[in-house]
Amino acid sequence: MGRPPCCDKSNVKRGLWTPEEDAKILAYVANHGTGNWTLVPKKAGLKRCGKSCRLRWTNYLRPDLKHDGFTPQEEELIINLHGAIGSRWSIIAKRLPGRTDNDVKNYWNTKLRKKLMKMGIDPVTHKPVSQVLSDLGSISGLPNTTTNQIAFINKDLMSNMLPITKTEPSGSNNSTVEHTQEGQVPSWEHHIPYQVIINSENIQSHVLSEAASSTSSSSSSNITQLGSPQSYSCQTPQAQIAPPCSNFDWSEFLQSDSFNWSLNPSSGIIQSEAELSNNAKSNGNDMQGDASEGSGSGAVACGASMEYQINKQCEAHSFVDGILDRNSEIRAAFPELLDASFDY
DNA sequence: AATATCCGCAACCGCTCCGAC
DNA sequence: CGTCGGAGCGGTTGCGGATAT
Structure with a gap:
């Protein structure tokens, strides 16, 4: 048995709201408060569905709403x-x-x-696209290619997602590290994929537990906590080390095998394979749970690792050329993959 | 200047959840 | 315990302005 419509669809106005209609909603809420929205159209003298009234109020008319851009x-x-x-x-x-x-x-x-x-990060999984494609390859039983090969097989896909050139900070010195105060984000840093380096495990457990508890009273302090740099581990490795050469290409860097990130299963941090390997060697299996504790050493290790990789990239252009050549070979070897769609 | 295309936002739709009866 | 109906949620659509051709 289907559910009856909440209102007579043929007899209600739809589309954009007029200032007069807004005024009626505001006047009604001022006098009666919110609640029982199905009665609001009749009481407020509106030819709208009650649900539509509620949406207009919650999404636009509520006095506590901000209407300026996101920070x-x-x-x-x-x-x-x-x-x-x-x-x-x-x-x-x-x-x-x-x-x-x-x-x-x-x-x-x-x-x-x-x-x-554009930064080469899959918005669904928040992992680097190369890794997503690698995972896809292992799931779908593609030939036993390496992560790097998969990424380059799909270079057309990748190039659609990645910027051709990196946005440089105006007036910044490319040859030196840009130092910032703790918690301060350089304006150009927002173009860099530092956002993926999060302790998602902590955030997930925290947010979901709060979602489950409607009586939480500590949300305001937690906003600060979640938004603060401390919630990142290995924060902004690329930003901490400015590109050491002027023709550095981030899209190539993101596609390189050195930029092969994984989710650290114990800390929930997305890290490079190289760093994961280092962590495994230095820490053994006794990873500590505290994310903020791990962030300090992680930042150093990650930054150093990234710096090495960037230097390696800039030193050896022939390396990139070699990869591109290899890409061509693989394209020729697996033409069927070029037509495959990658819905994930 | 006219037209086509893109983009952002407001609004709608269909579904689920949950409390009242 | 089952049904009803209000409220809320996430996905999608469509309009209007901005930009490109």
């Missing part, structure tokens, strides 16, 4: 939380005072998703 801090928080809990927009929006789930969802779909894709 970089809000961006970071959205990306982090999406990486941890996925498209749970209402939960994410609760972390952003003055923002609605619709705001967050729209901002994600129109801006952030594209931004991540």
Whole structure:
């Protein structure tokens, strides 16, 4: 048995709201408060569905809403939380005072998703695309190619997602490390995929536990905690070490086998394979649980590892050329893969 | 200047959840 | 315990402005 419609669809107005209609909603809420939205159209003198009235109020008319653009801090928080809990927009929006789930969802779909894709990060898994393709290869039983080969087989796909050139900070010195105060984010850093380096395990458990408990009273302090740099492990390795040569190409770097990131299963941190290997050697299996503790040494190790990789890239252009040649060989060897769609 | 295309946002749709009865 | 209906959620659509051709 189907459910009856909430209102007479043929007898209600739809589409954009007029200022007069907005005024009626505002006046009604001022006098009666929110609740029982099905009665609101009749009582407020509107020819709208009650559900539509509720949406108009919650998404636009509520006095506590912000209508200006998202700040970089809000961006970071959205990306982090999406990486941890996925498209749970209402939960994410609760972390952003003055923002609605619709705001967050729209901002994600129109801006952030594209931004991540341009940085070579899969917006669904928040992993580097090369790794996603590698995982896909192992799942779908492709020939036993390496991660690097998979990434280059799909170079066309990758090039659609990656910027051709990296955005440089105006006036920055390319040959030196750009130092910032703790917690301060250089303006150009937002072009760099540091957002993926999160302790998603901590965030997920924390956010979901709060979602489960509707009586939580500590959300305001937790906003700061989640948005703070301390929530990152190995924060902004690329930013901490400015590209040591002027013709550094981030898209090549992201596609290189040295940029082969994985989710550290014990810490929940996305790290390079090289760093994972180092961690395994130095720490054994007794990884500590505290994310902030791990972030300090992680940042150093990760930064050093990245610096080495960047230097390696810049020193050896022939290395890149060699990879491209290898790419051509693989394309010729597996032409059927070029036509495959990669829905994941 | 006119037209086509892209992009962002507001609104809608269909579904699930949950409390009241 | 089952049904009903309000509220909320996430995905999608469509409009209007901005930009490109």
